[in-house]
Amino acid sequence: KLVTYYSCCCWKGRVPRQGWLYLSINHLAFYSFLLGKEVKMVIPWADVTRLERASPSFMTDAIRVTTRSRQRDFSMFLSIEEAFQMMVQLADITLRRLLDNEGFELDQDLQQPAHITKRVLEEHAQKEYFLALFRLPRRERLHEVVECSLWTPHSRCHTAGTLYASDSYMCFCSREEGCCSLLIPLTEVISIEKAESTSLLPNPIIVSIRSKKAFQFIELRERDVLAENMTKRLRSVQWKQAMFRNKDNRKKALIAPTPYYTFYYDKMYSDCEDNEPSGKPTTLNTEALMSAFHHTQPESSNNKPPIEQAKERLWQDHFEEYGRGVYMFRTEKIQRLVAMGIPESLRGELWLSFSDSASDLSFQPDYYANLVSESLGKCNLASEEIERDLHRSLPEHPAFQSDAAIAALRRVLTAYAYRNPKI
Numbered sequence: 001k002l003v004t005y006y007s008c009c010c011w012k013g014r015v016p017r018q019g020w021l022y023l024s025i026n027h028l029a030f031y032s033f034l035l036g037k038e039v040k041m042v043i044p045w046a047d048v049t050r051l052e053r054a055s056p057s058f059m060t061d062a063i064r065v066t067t068r069s070r071q072r073d074f075s076m077f078l079s080i081e082e083a084f085q086m087m088v089q090l091a092d093i094t095l096r097r098l099l100d101n102e103g104f105e106l107d108q109d110l111q112q113p114a115h116i117t118k119r120v121l122e123e124h125a126q127k128e129y130f131l132a133l134f135r136l137p138r139r140e141r142l143h144e145v146v147e148c149s150l151w152t153p154h155s156r157c158h159t160a161g162t163l164y165a166s167d168s169y170m171c172f173c174s175r176e177e178g179c180c181s182l183l184i185p186l187t188e189v190i191s192i193e194k195a196e197s198t199s200l201l202p203n204p205i206i207v208s209i210r211s212k213k214a215f216q217f218i219e220l221r222e223r224d225v226l227a228e229n230m231t232k233r234l235r236s237v238q239w240k241q242a243m244f245r246n247k248d249n250r251k252k253a254l255i256a257p258t259p260y261y262t263f264y265y266d267k268m269y270s271d272c273e274d275n276e277p278s279g280k281p282t283t284l285n286t287e288a289l290m291s292a293f294h295h296t297q298p299e300s301s302n303n304k305p306p307i308e309q310a311k312e313r314l315w316q317d318h319f320e321e322y323g324r325g326v327y328m329f330r331t332e333k334i335q336r337l338v339a340m341g342i343p344e345s346l347r348g349e350l351w352l353s354f355s356d357s358a359s360d361l362s363f364q365p366d367y368y369a370n371l372v373s374e375s376l377g378k379c380n381l382a383s384e385e386i387e388r389d390l391h392r393s394l395p396e397h398p399a400f401q402s403d404a405a406i407a408a409l410r411r412v413l414t415a416y417a418y419r420n421p422k423i
Helices: 080-099 102-106 118-134 223-245 306-322 332-340 344-354 357-363 367-375 381-392 403-419
Strands: 002-012 015-024 027-034 037-044 048-054 062-067 071-075 142-152 157-166 169-174 181-185 189-194 205-209 213-218
Touching: 002 037, 002 080, 002 118, 015 080, 048 080, 062 080, 080 118, 118 142, 118 157, 118 169, 118 181, 142 169, 142 223, 157 223, 189 223, 205 223, 306 332, 306 344, 344 357, 367 403, 381 403
Parallel strands: none
Antiparallel strands: 002 015, 002 071, 015 027, 027 037, 048 062, 062 071, 142 157, 142 213, 157 169, 169 181, 189 205, 205 213
16 A cells, blocks of 8 residues: 655666655555656565665765665655655564564554555654653553643743643653653643633643642643543543542542642652552562661661762752652753662652652552462462572572562562563
């Protein structure tokens, strides 16, 4: 099936052949008829070994297609970037189909070749960019992409950028690269409401979250439709959350958001206080490794190395300025702090925040406990290898010198092997 076509030149040595480049699901084809000379070529995507942008000295910017036997250069496109991205996507789809890539199964739009169009590929490319930018799971579906501005307390102004709305997240990325980004899981959102539009704050939307904070987005096009769609997805997430938690407050009234002029960030971290898994089975040793190995708790701040104290002070200053938790404002400063090293006392918390595991934990609080219960007593090749390696893993580390610590390590490894049997 033909997806799209472009006018371009195919170079044979130093001689250009003006014609048309046709891109289909399985092939790249070129046709030219100039001065009585006809040129035809068909290249299956499966034969392509390399696609790259090239700039030979004797021609303009070109796309170089390399196969097992030869290479071809195509140039003089009206939009070479668009053509190159389309070729890369079609070649990637063919490769993933040949390799039976598991991630390919999640892309429902690409399952039926007859349904693949230029628009579908452009939407797919935008989704891939979104998932890579915010490091989200592939199951996320992107619904809206809107230009807007976000109130950023640390800079005391509105920052222009793009709002991305998916099944379970609201994400923001500033127009200036590295300036500011924000990730808001819908599991943490209480309400999404439209505020009064003024000349200074046109078309605002207020997003309130559980920790008594609110985010303000302005200059949103088609604000009413956007707010309605996001509210529907929020209700769906809240309904699923209530089903998982088996609570009767599915229709609980939503708390009104904080006014835009009182936005603030709590200095004390309380977002994940009630997110610890509960309901552990009583048929096995469930003592956590943290309870058996207190690495930092007995020590006072005075006994910590000076470098650890300095790191903790830097992170505390960062929390006060940019917020704390999964929805903190992420700037280039975070990258520098992480590169300097995360203090031992904050590693667990920051891992939960940056991986967004805190939202998954609150959404399914008994998931790990259920995995442990289901995997208990299962005997297979993985469990045998785990038993052999338990006492050989980190033998000199003081945390793994007790039966409780070995049992904790066994639970984690066995549950993960049960969840991912292909490993």
